[in-house]
Amino acid sequence: MSLNIIIIALGVLIFSSHAFNELFSKTKIPNVLLLLLIGIVIGPISGVITKDFFGELGSIFTTITLIVILFESGSSLKIKELKSAIGSATLITLMNFILTVAVTTGVSVFFLKFDLMSALFVGSIIGGTSSAVVIPMVRQLKMGEKSTSVLILESALSDVLCLVVGLAMLDGIALGEISTVGVFAKMGKAFLFALLMGIASGVVWSLLISLVRSVKNSMFTTLAFVFIVYGIVEMLGLNGGIAVLSFGIMLGNIEILNRGMIVRKVFKDYASGFNSNERDFFSEVVFIMQTYFFVYVGISLQFASFGIYLTATLLVLMIILMRIPVVSLFVRKSVSKAEKAMVMVMTPKGLVPAVLASLPLQRGLPHGTDILDLGYSVVLISIVLCSLLVIILSVRPGLFDKNKVQPVGASDGDLTGDVTQV
Numbered sequence: 001m002s003l004n005i006i007i008i009a010l011g012v013l014i015f016s017s018h019a020f021n022e023l024f025s026k027t028k029i030p031n032v033l034l035l036l037l038i039g040i041v042i043g044p045i046s047g048v049i050t051k052d053f054f055g056e057l058g059s060i061f062t063t064i065t066l067i068v069i070l071f072e073s074g075s076s077l078k079i080k081e082l083k084s085a086i087g088s089a090t091l092i093t094l095m096n097f098i099l100t101v102a103v104t105t106g107v108s109v110f111f112l113k114f115d116l117m118s119a120l121f122v123g124s125i126i127g128g129t130s131s132a133v134v135i136p137m138v139r140q141l142k143m144g145e146k147s148t149s150v151l152i153l154e155s156a157l158s159d160v161l162c163l164v165v166g167l168a169m170l171d172g173i174a175l176g177e178i179s180t181v182g183v184f185a186k187m188g189k190a191f192l193f194a195l196l197m198g199i200a201s202g203v204v205w206s207l208l209i210s211l212v213r214s215v216k217n218s219m220f221t222t223l224a225f226v227f228i229v230y231g232i233v234e235m236l237g238l239n240g241g242i243a244v245l246s247f248g249i250m251l252g253n254i255e256i257l258n259r260g261m262i263v264r265k266v267f268k269d270y271a272s273g274f275n276s277n278e279r280d281f282f283s284e285v286v287f288i289m290q291t292y293f294f295v296y297v298g299i300s301l302q303f304a305s306f307g308i309y310l311t312a313t314l315l316v317l318m319i320i321l322m323r324i325p326v327v328s329l330f331v332r333k334s335v336s337k338a339e340k341a342m343v344m345v346m347t348p349k350g351l352v353p354a355v356l357a358s359l360p361l362q363r364g365l366p367h368g369t370d371i372l373d374l375g376y377s378v379v380l381i382s383i384v385l386c387s388l389l390v391i392i393l394s395v396r397p398g399l400f401d402k403n404k405v406q407p408v409g410a411s412d413g414d415l416t417g418d419v420t421q422v
């Protein structure tokens with residue numbers, strides 16, 4: 001493909017993404033699904049572009065996209081909502097992870113004849129939700145702050161859980177045994193120290209940002225600092241995603257923290273957060289990055305055998321069905337039933353399973369090809385099913401409840417039925 005065609009295609013994608021956003025307001029079809037389908041058409045279906053075309057730049061691009069999305073979403077979260085959502089998000093993350101691992105292990109052993117360790121590995125890498133997919137969908141749906149906080153926190157926490165447990169399971173396959181104590185130790189270290197480093201970095205940058213603003217063309221400096229924080233945290237063997245999310249939360253709430261007596265005494269009101277221009281700029285960057293990201297995911301997907309796709313579909317359906325009672329149990333009563341239904345179906349997989357699923361084959365471990373195919377299949381089907389359910393729930397918000405409820409994102413003036421609070 002010529003360079004000129006590629007440049008034209010990049011421009012067309014941005015216009016298309018804007019058009020898809022407008023289309024969503026009328027049809028409720030998420031732009032995530034449409035961009036993914038574009039990638040599938042120009043990638044594995046037509047073969048116009050393959051994953052090899054991007055080389056090492058592909059993995060760099062996906063990592064940068066994840067960093068930017070987590071940072072921008074963290075900066076928009078409010079501490080008040082975080083305090084009320086953290087308990088629900090943690091419980092949902094843990095319960096869904098445990099149930100997904102259990103079900104996936106049974107299905108993989110029974111249908112695909114995996115050994116126990118390989119089946120546990122597959123369950124651990126698909127046991128969470130994808131930040132890069134969930135956050136854009138939540139923003140497009142314009143869900144309430146509490147629902148948004150729960151889903152963003154869940155996706156960030158589950159990324160840590162899937163990465164740490166998945167890599168531990170991978171080592172266990174090679175060694176023939178798994179250290180449970182080691183898994184919990186790594187998980188605690190990866191989360192706690194990354195969280196502290198993100199908070200500390202946020203405090204440092206809040207003291208420097210006013211000075212940085214006086215420099216010409218300084219809008220990108222905050223993102224540059226975010227990249228540095230992520231890289232350092234990852235080099236230390238911790239989770240950079242959690243550090244970036246907590247960094248964004250600190251800067252997004254610095255005005256609230258400045259009201260505290262201790263903070264005022266220590267920083268003397270020197271700490272500063274984002275202004276409206278910076279927030280708009282970060283939002284635009286996220287829009288551009290996620291547009292190209294979902295097309296890239298579609299290009300990178302690999303089509304497996306019919307049996308693998310059937311198994312993946314069964315797994316995704318079972319994960320969604322198990323999630324319904326978990327969300328009903330742990331999501332706060334102040335969340336409307338319409339939004340609670342959206343939380344129930346928000347189970348798309350993304351970057352983590354796509355990356356980790358390729359490792360057994362690279363290391364020459366048993367069932368490597370089948371694990372790779374199953375991982376990619378689950379990613380594709382989970383995104384497609386999640387998008388379809390979002391469309392259905394936008395039209396019929398009371399699908400999971402007999403009572404008539406208000407559609408997600410509707411105002412009081414748009415009410416067509418009674419909003420039922422659980």
